[in-house]
Amino acid sequence: MKLFSIAKIKIPHVFVLLTGVILFCSFLTHIIPAGTYQREKVTYGELTRTVLIPGTYEKLPKHISFQGIVYGDKEDHKASPVSLLEFLTAIPRGMSGVSDIIFLIFIIGGVLGVLQRTGTITAVIQALLDRFANSASMLTIVLMFVLAIGGSTFGIGEELIPLVPIFLIVSQKLGYDRIYGLSLVYLGAAVGFAAATTNPFTVQIAQGIAEIPPGSGIRFRLVFFVASLIITLIHVLRYGRKIKIDPSKSFLPAEQFSVSESQFEKLKLRASHIWILISSGLIFTIIIYAIQVKGWWLAEMSGGFLLMGFIAICISGITVSQAVDSFIKGMEEMVVAALVVGFAKGVQVVLQDGQILDTIIYYAATLLSNSSKLFAAQGMLLFQTILNFFIPSGSGQAAVTMPIMAPLADVLGLTRQSSVFAFTCGDGFSNLIIPTSGVLMAMLSIAKIPYQKWLRFVLPLFIQLIVLAGIFLGIAVMIGY
Secondary structure (H helix, E strand, O other): OOOHHHHHOOOOHHHHHHHHHHHHHHHHHHHHHHOOOOOEEEEEOOOEEEEEEOOOOOEEEEEEHHHHHOOOOOOOOOOOOOHHHHHHHHHHHHHHOOOHEEEHHHHHHHHHHHHHHOOOOHHHHHHHHOOOOOOHHHHHHHHHHHHHHHHOOOOHHHHHHHHHHHHHHHHHHHHHHHHHHHHHHHHHHHHHHHOOOOHHHHHHHHHHHOOOOOOOHHHHHHHHHHHHHHHHHHHHHHHHHHHHHOOHHOOOOOOOOOOHHHHHOOOOOHHHHHHHHHHHHHHHHHHHHHHOOOOOOOHHHHHHHHHHHHHHHHHHHHOOOHHHHHHHHHHHHHHHHHHHHHHHHHHHHHHHOOOHHHHHHHHHHHHHHHOOHHHHHHHHHHHHHHHHHHOOOOHHHHHHHHHHHHHHHHHHOOOHHHHHHHHHHHHHHHHOOOOHHHHHHHHHHHHHHOOHHHHHHHHHHHHHHHHHHHHHHHHHHHHHO
């Protein structure tokens, strides 16, 4: 179809792509007016976030000099465009800023390497394939439904990056391609994350900032969650049926989709595998619970996954040497995925260096303040969708925009609940397509799927979901949700 001719465009390696985005954003700091809001730290439950103070925006004059262009020249109460040195250091500073996520990815990768060595992963996959041997569609529905619930309630995302190879194995065994395999692990969780019900990193933080009861409006969100998941499942299953009938219809038709023979060694599900699975599931549940109730974050999560690996070693009886080798191998497979997260963070780094992020927020809010209720609500959705390209972090975007959008909703006659809904949908669904999403780009690199191929597959789904979000947002405005 001509609509998707973008798939014929040659997209460079993810590192090159993200570096280009950082360079472009650095250029923007030279032409977009600078400005800043005052900020304060506020605690919502167990989470502390630095939020903007509405009504405090002030323009900043730009200080431009030859020295500033080359390696920086700061002056009090003035903004300086991003210098050559700041551009060159944006990536390492971005990696430093998300070092906890990078280490989490390495550790989870290592632990999964250990679990793979115990045979648990292979045995469980084989058991699922045997159980759903005659119903690949049912297996797809079960897997995506479970992950969607995890994304919607607990906000799982980065934790799933190292699981991509496992779902690729499932996809090949079912006779599908890599895109289908990535859809199993990514789309369910990502759509659930966007159609948030109790997601602590988006809806709960946003509701706290908007000063409305956490967890309120849950019935409306549940209906939206179900509708979003149905659309996603139909899109994935339709693609799977199409390539099953005619493999040449795959968006990766020329690829040799194969995995090493050892990964397909048939293993019977033994008692030790079941105990490892139970203990790992229990630890993961405790981790997710503690994040919401005890304020745990990435360091504690990493420790929990290490415990998961230790227990698996003890139950399986593999030697320490085998465990270490498997752990190192698992981490090695996560190198590109982990570094991609740091590269993506570099975009936000340069926008903050040049102090133009607050300007973008200010002018968007000003534009929306002169609109009708229905148009303003849709404008909020569009703004949050675009802004996620620059701030691909749910909690980060909530802290930056909700202090502005919540009072703006009051002025426009909208409910603050509607402004939260616009935020969660705009922030979440755009993660399906933006190249600055560390999770998406990391998973694409592991699955060896070119970005343009993924875009060709997922863009129609993204459009459907955004339209659905717009319809629900219109309903929310009309019923006063």
